[in-house]
Amino acid sequence: MSYPERNAKKRKTAHNGRGGGQQDQMSFKPSAMFTPHEGGRDWTISVAIPTSILSNLATADQRMTMPGRIARALAVFSVDEVVVFDDSPPSSHMRKVDPNSYTGDTDPCHFLSHILSFLEAPPFMRKALFPLHPNLRLTALLPSLDMPHHPNPKEWIPYREGVTLAHRTSTGKGSMVEVGMDQPVEIEEDIPPTTRVTLKFPDDETKYPECVHPETPRTEGGYYWGYQVRKCGSLSAVFTESPYEDGYDVSIGTSERGTPISKTFPPGQTVPFKHLLIVFGGPRGLEYASMNDEELSTMNVQGQRTKDLFDHWVNVLPNQGSRTIRTEEAVFIALTALRNIWDSR
Numbered sequence: 001m002s003y004p005e006r007n008a009k010k011r012k013t014a015h016n017g018r019g020g021g022q023q024d025q026m027s028f029k030p031s032a033m034f035t036p037h038e039g040g041r042d043w044t045i046s047v048a049i050p051t052s053i054l055s056n057l058a059t060a061d062q063r064m065t066m067p068g069r070i071a072r073a074l075a076v077f078s079v080d081e082v083v084v085f086d087d088s089p090p091s092s093h094m095r096k097v098d099p100n101s102y103t104g105d106t107d108p109c110h111f112l113s114h115i116l117s118f119l120e121a122p123p124f125m126r127k128a129l130f131p132l133h134p135n136l137r138l139t140a141l142l143p144s145l146d147m148p149h150h151p152n153p154k155e156w157i158p159y160r161e162g163v164t165l166a167h168r169t170s171t172g173k174g175s176m177v178e179v180g181m182d183q184p185v186e187i188e189e190d191i192p193p194t195t196r197v198t199l200k201f202p203d204d205e206t207k208y209p210e211c212v213h214p215e216t217p218r219t220e221g222g223y224y225w226g227y228q229v230r231k232c233g234s235l236s237a238v239f240t241e242s243p244y245e246d247g248y249d250v251s252i253g254t255s256e257r258g259t260p261i262s263k264t265f266p267p268g269q270t271v272p273f274k275h276l277l278i279v280f281g282g283p284r285g286l287e288y289a290s291m292n293d294e295e296l297s298t299m300n301v302q303g304q305r306t307k308d309l310f311d312h313w314v315n316v317l318p319n320q321g322s323r324t325i326r327t328e329e330a331v332f333i334a335l336t337a338l339r340n341i342w343d344s345r
Contacts (some may be wrong), residue, residue: 034148034157036222037345044275045342046081046248047074047335048238050289051088051108052282053327063104064138067115069328074116075145077335078224081243084112085232087282087289093233102134109231111135115142117229121196122150124180125163128194148223151180158201159217159225160209166193174208185209198225235289236296238279239309248277253286253310254334256325260318261337271341278334279310280327 049070057063074082086093086109097107104111114135119142121129130136146152149161162177165184169176175191176184179199189211191197198216199209217225232238242248250273258264265271281289290296290306307313316334317325325333 034223038222040220040222041218043273044080046083046277047079048083048085048279050282051084051086051112054108056283060104060138061141064141066328067112068142070331071116071119071145072143073331073335074227075147079227081228081230082116083230083232083238084109085235085238087235087292089292090294113229113231119145120226122161122180128163129196147226149225157223159221160199162197162199164191164193164195164197187211234293236293244275248275249273251277251310252312252314253279253307254281254314254316254330255285256315258313258315261314261316264312264314265341267340280330282327
């Protein structure tokens with residue numbers, strides 16, 4: 001809580017007019033636009049994107065808008081994790097790149113993960129978490145994601161993302177946190193400045209907000225709470241470096257040589273899973289990624305055998321009218337077609 005509020009032992013005006021006096025008429029909690037999963041949600045959706053999606057883009061403007069389109073798809077379809085994997089030849093991995101310079105044309109893995117992370121962060125905390133960088137010069141071209149954890153003055157959700165401040169608290173203990181409201185809030189935990197935290201606000205307005213695990217809004221509250229960004233050096237690392245203890249229990253590879261989604265997942269079919277992974281290829285497909293993966297080469301998983309990596313090998317749009325479907329288009333098409341897998345859960 002802000003220190004003047006804490007001294008009064010009340011959060012009188014912190015939440016969109018919650019409190020007394022002239023704002024009584026605004027003291028209710030507005031209806032949330034987002035419908036949480038009742039009882040929380042323990043399952044996740046992950047999407048993997050190759051770095052070669054930038055290979056045919058000649059200008060900085062084009063490179064900036066690409067991750068913006070992908071981020072919109074991730075947000076719209078409530079994707080929990082995006083994996084950026086390097087599908088370039090092994091020789092290119094040896095290049096030394098200055099991460100403080102523009103990396104859109106030298107290190108696409110760094111560039112894509114940088115922009116995707118920037119977009120996922122609530123706008124009010126980006127200045128604190130993302131220092132000035134050449135990659136961020138054209139952020140005005142990026143779209144708004146407007147996810148549940150991006151504050152909206154017209155709705156109330158009991159969870160908030162925040163960034164800790166260097167300000168002194170009213171008691172000299174704990175931390176001040178900027179959460180996108182009129183005033184910073186005060187928490188009991190002592191956390192270094194410029195640290196991103198996830199807070200849960202109690203129903204009792206005289207109590208401090210509580211620091212919780214970043215997954216708590218999803219697992220306990222049932223809210224979609226943005227996506228995690230993970231970088232991988234190869235296609236095989238998407239699987240071997242999974243953050244989940246037992247990895248992904250259902251994996252889907254996309255290819256124009258795959259089986260139509262309508263045949264692989266007929267309407268009404270139930271697909272039980274805990275962690276679902278959907279992997280997209282670049283302009284030359286997932287076969288190009290496996291060809292450039294040294295670990296898969298030793299396993300002889302290349303060319304047509306690339307499909308052996310996945311539980312399902314699907315064509316997202318058979319009989320397409322264009323010779324090519326760009327990856328950012330394939331993401332929207334595939335997530336639309338596959339959504340029935342998790343929509344009924």
